[in-house]
Amino acid sequence: MKRNYYLFAGLCLTGILAVAALLGFFWTPYDSAAMGAEKFLPPCAAHLFGTDNFGRDIFSRVMEGAGPSFLIALSTIAIGAAGGVLLGAVTGYFGGLADEILIRVGDALTAFPSILLALVVISLLGPGKPVNLVVSLGLVFIPSFARVTRAAYAEAREANYVKSARLMGASPARVMLLHILPNTMPVLLSALTIGFNNAVLAEASMSYLGIGVTPPDASLGYMLSEAQSVFGRAPWYALTTGGVMILFLFGVGLIGEGLRFQEGGDV
């Protein structure tokens, strides 16, 4: 088989950034709140990404801001995937009225911009708290996972391996979990990478708008809105912060591409 460079490159890129982001929870080169250094220092050996309008080290701030973004996206996807897979599996496997209703509601919901839905939920829960952000984004991601899973389960329902498992007396839960779920993995993994990127983007957008993660909590989205106001004096602030975000999304995108390539899905 041809070597899967996409998957390899994607895993390396995402891995390095994820390690740096997780490291940011415990250690950063400088105290990210310290305003000791000179203001608006361009990138140099001591300050890899330069310093901002308060003389804070941008590299340390990016490291610290990437962690929450990463974790929020991860928990968002966990909620979305857990809820969506459960709903999709049950309705897809059993069919019937619940299935019909889910398809209709899901169709209506997936037609909406995810950010709009998340904004609605968060304005009901109250903006400004990371927990509310995770809950609102998580709820918003349920329909897309439910849709993908439902399609896979509805197709598998009539497959021979499922029929034979049923004939041998396996319970519906066992069939769904042990027989069908592993077969839906390629589709689900692909949906996970796409969903993860959407979650990172949605979190960053909402924090940029001042409704997601707000200070004193660190986040890349909020940093970009700060960077915009000092772009003329310190373009490296926006470029490095945005660059890290792009590289991260790019890495996950490559993993998704690699997974599809692995499956031979790419024509």
Added chain:
Amino acid sequence: MKYAFRRLSALLATMFLVSLCAFAAFSGISGSAAEARLGTQATPERVAALREQLGLNRPFPVRYADWLSGFATGDLGESLTYRQGVGELLREKVAVSLLLSGMSFALIVLCSVPLSLVVVRFAGRPLDAAHTVFNQFCMAIPPFFTGLLLSWFFGVTLRWFTPGAFPGLSRTADALRFLIFPAVAIAVPRIAMTVRMLRGTLLRELNRDYVRTAISRGSDRDAVLRRHVLKNALAPTVAFLAQMMAEIVAGVIVVEQVFGVPGLGRMLVVSISNRDYPVVQAIVVILAFWVVASNTAADLINARIDPRLALADS
């Protein structure tokens, strides 16, 4: 005709559901938000007077029907922050946001169709991998980051427009010149997505028997591509582009903030921060209507392109 009727009634049913959900979700906290505004002056009499003034004492179905009919008459209640009718407040903003999303949509169509025709030639060659990587990279660029760079480069450095100073729709040429930059910011990752999808669709069609037959009969590959393949790829593309409208609206909400475009997205964000729920619920319903209506339009267009789709749906 029957199909069109069915699609339109489905559109109405969806919008009814959406508006009901939005109204039900916000009407509860809307009252308490209004009361919170009274602050320390909230004596029971004042609260009762305010509830009466906002019409919160009437039964829910009556309030809902009243609000819904407001979309026809333009009377959508009063904003809590601006002391102004919501309909009046949003009128110009609706036009600005719809124009912006329309421009992004046009850009996406105009760029991605020719690009995908170029890209499809590389399929299976070394350049193909370069395209895949570049494509993934473009998809990873958040619209607000592109917007930030564009507003700085074209706005602050070249002074082609002034970020934050939207000239207003009455000066159409200036307004269009301003909006083209946010439209580009929204379009870049979507163009990448569309090219990717179109490339897949075109390749699937190119592998069909009728293409092989046409080429073996002596037609040249480009002519087959133009005359037959594009036509067959049209219906899935229209469906895909309609789904894109939801993504474009998401982009509009964020990018309006970057460029300071006075549209619905900016108003939505401000109103959420201000807890101005009458404005929020109106904007949510308007944006949802725009997305659902464009999906219905795509279904109707597709039924024209390929009547089998209308039959399959019945």
